[in-house]
Amino acid sequence: MLNVRNRLQAWQERIESVLDEILPPASTHPAKLHEALRYSVLDGGKRMRPLLVYATGEALGIAPEHLDVQAAAVELIHVYSLVHDDLPAMDDDDLRRGKPTCHKAFDEPTAILVGDALQALAFQILAAHPRMTASPAQRLRMIEQLGQAAGSRGMVGGQALDLAAVGQQLTEIELENMHIHKTGALIRASVLLAAYSVDAIDVERLQQLDHFAKCIGLAFQVQDDILDVESDTQTLGKTRGADAAAGKPTYSSIIGLSASKMKLQDLYDEALNALVSLGDSADSLRCCAEFTVKRIR
Template sequence: MTPASTDLPAPLKALAGRADDALARVLPGEDLPPTELHRAMRYAVLGGGKRLRPLLVYAAGHALGSDGPVLDAPACAVEIIHAYSLVHDDLPAMDDDDLRRGRPTCHIVFGEAMAILAGDALQALAFEILADDEPEGDDPAQRIAMLRTLGAACGAEGMAGGQAFDLSAVGRKLTLEELERMHAYKTGALIRASVRLGALAAGCRDQDLLERLDRYGHAVGLAFQVRDDILDIEGESAVIGKTAGKDAAADKPTFPSIIGLDASRARLAALVDEALEAISPLGARGEWLADLARYSAARGH
């Protein structure tokens, strides 16, 4: 495996800035009523973050020859869905956390009821943005495929299902297969969707290539989670931006708790190799996707 970088290359950093600018435009202004709700929505989305999911949209689109504004809507939609999921995951009834991205969580700042509403409104906004956008060539079938992709990533066979698995797993000893299934839903589904949305927005109809990109997204999603679990043990709260050691304290199953730290690192390396193999036919066009796979496995926060 090529050595991974803990930092993003300059072109991807620039794209993260592009995503931030696009998100600031599509979110409702905090001076518009209901102002408290809009403030909570903007707080949840614009308060930092790696922007990995928008970057995957841009990288997949770039690999297929598209770098235009057609990628901004799906990039915003997946990041807004991600932000909504974090708001709800942090609630007292879920993970009950008070720190996210180095700041107090949304419900700590705005109250539990307003945080729930902010998450609800963000989820609805993501689909509105995606439905209003015009895919390359204005193909209605492509637009429907993109909406279906995002919807599936959110539902019972995506993030919601993964969170249900997570809640039921506390205090239980899972097998590695069960743990990977849980995270393929909870974390991996939206990462896979990000890659697919970038390809669809670029007009891709090659089913073999879409399948390869899905394999890439699956591997990157699991790699991201393995790295998260390692950081929960080795990271510091001030650096990783959330409460370190919380998973262990809550007796939640993690990769290190099931297979150990050394085996987790080995699994991480294997997943990056799987991701890189899946996109190998793209050659140099897949460079950004390859960079993001390596970054997901090496990041320090």
């Protein structure tokens, strides 16, 4: 597993340099906006979604250099969603990835614009970045998938459900539905964008990868809720207990901490099961799954 971990770490460094290259220089006019764009995107986060893009590519025999733009696009959408979620009108968070949130480090209008600009950039690079090697038809499929995953029937819809859930008693199914949209859609898109880079992927393989993505997407959220109870602010890099304090339903509040841990294990097992037929080529994906359920922040 040591080699696999080294590979994941190399991909983390890789996506950092890809993002650095894709974002306009901080001196671009207007400078404050571009500084804030770079502040929000660079030098932070687990980069889970880009890792999933590269790891899925490895399982399907696609080299990282053919996946840089897809990895950057999903991360840009993810970061935009964090910047907007942290706004005072939304979750009102001061801390993200161990740093002041964008609207704290800059200001609220800038944070709104940073999110807006990152979303536009994500689609723009899939359409036209010179690093992009996929065919026009493949790119269009990726743009459609990312648009759907990010939009009102995907991530943004999940965020709306999340806001509506504050102070409400949700059932476990309602909670799951919210997470499937809010975080699950983009995690699935990460795997699918890599899969769509293959000339002709067979339907069964696509379904296995998609099922894997669904399981770890949900597992990620269950672990988030467990950490919100069991970890501390410094380790998390964001305010511990913030969800519970904001009256948001969590797995631990609905089914309890120990049932949450069992659910996490079940999702992990199911995710690994989905990869069986891929053999050794899926070791990086397995490692992503392990990180998801065993991470401490």
